[in-house]
Amino acid sequence: MQTNKDVTRDDRETASLLDSSGACPYGFKRSESFDYTTYNRFIRDYIPVMMRRKRKWEVLLTKSRGVPEAGSKIKRFIRKGVPLEFRAQVWLSVSGAEGEINNKPNYYAEMLRAENDPDVLQRIELDVLRTFPENVHFQEEAEDTQVTPLRNVLAAYANHNPTVGYCQGMNFVTGILLLVTKNEEQSFWLLDSLIGHRVPSSYYSTGMEGLQTDHFVLHSLLLKRTPRLVGHLQQHQIDLQVVTSRWFICLFVDVLPIETLLRVWDCLFLEGEKILFRVAVTLAVNHQHDILSQPSFINTINAFKNIAKGYDVLNCHHFINEIFTIPGSFPQRRITEARAAYQSKRSPKSQ
Incomplete structure (x- = not known):
């Protein structure tokens, strides 16, 4: 190196x-x-x-x-890349967060003032101190420190959505939002547009039912696209959820290089959850030969840990093109049907 x-x-x-x-x-x-x-x-x-x-x-x-309304033109522009200068504006517009801010101008302040569950605040505090220690904006002594804004947004969101409250992983997602917007209220509403709207809120529930369901969905997609990889995981008794949970909980934060991550999120805010599956399938397919060559459980686990460290992922412009070609046709219907199949498998109808 x-x-x-x-x-x-x-x-x-x-x-x-x-x-x-x-x-x-x-x-x-x-x-x-x-x-x-x-x-x-x-x-x-x-x-x-x-x-x-x-x-x-x-x-x-x-x-x-x-920002124009949703349509083929704005989709094409977003897929080709949103410049840093316009990213916050575009995210706020296409996600609907801008409308929430305009319609509820005092809501964030109200949620911030509301009393929090002490246990939730304790969990938030523990994770705030562990969020992006390598980032200059998450140092308490930094002039533009995002530590207090992160604490505020997570506490306000816990009041806004008590069913979810706070779950590990939300700190990293919110941290990225703050780095892009540098604004608490905007980050709060963008977080709300993600959880429950672009990804299932049950990713962050106590039992993480949504996460289990979507790992079944990913398994079914990989079985069609790269069955040998699925067989390799089964051979070494590796549950797909073990190697990909962080991908979904953190929406690829700390997995993809930062510019690639933001290009993925550009698409996520416009096109929704299927982008996560496109990214996951592309990573797996692109690195299947390396994964298949691993001789053991631990080697395979390490291959997944390093799956996003190559030039093919760093080159975000190329990688974004790949997520719209390698997985092939990807209607939302396929995800919906796979989720329904999982639920049916878990709770078979009584005969």
Whole structure:
């Protein structure tokens, strides 16, 4: 693995196009083992692409006087990439969060003032302190620290949705929202647009029933697309849920590289939960040869842990194209039917 000391001056200068503090534009610090050469191979090509996209977005937003309503044009624009400058605006618009803010201007403040369950607050506090310790914006001493905003949004959401309350993983999702919006109220409503609207709220319930159901859905999709991989997991007695739970609970936070993650979320806010399955299937299919070559339980587990560390995932523009081609046709109906099959399997009708 290449270290910072080994990189060329040109590599460092290219990386500095995006930051000058040893951190990425979103505040994540680069480790000693950060691979500047591979990163710059990607970024040299990606910057011109996003500069062109930025100009096209500027024209679109000016002509439309804001983000256009859902349709083929905005879908095409979002799939091709939302520039950092417009990401919060686009997410708020396509998710419906902007409408909630306008219709309920005092609601977030009310939820923040409401009394919380002490047990929920204790669990939130424990996880707030463990959220993105490698990010400069989640240091308590930082001028623009997001630690208090994170605590506030999670506490307010627990009051807003007491059925869910707080579950591990929500801290990472909310942390990313805050990094993009730098606004508590906007992050609160974006979180609400995700949980229960774009992903099942039962991902975060006590029994995580939704998570179990959707692992069955993913299993059925992989069985059709790469049955040998499913057989390999069965051979080594590996439950698919063991290696992919974090993908769904954290919506791929800390799994995908940050820019790839945000490109996935661009699509998630517009197109909903099927994006998660598209990403999962694409990762599995793209890395099936490596996974199938693993000789043991632990080797296979480690292969899944490293599944998103290759250049094919870092190159987010290419990866987004792949999630819309590799899984093939992907109507929402297929997910709905698979979920129904799982529920029927769990609770067979009495004869």
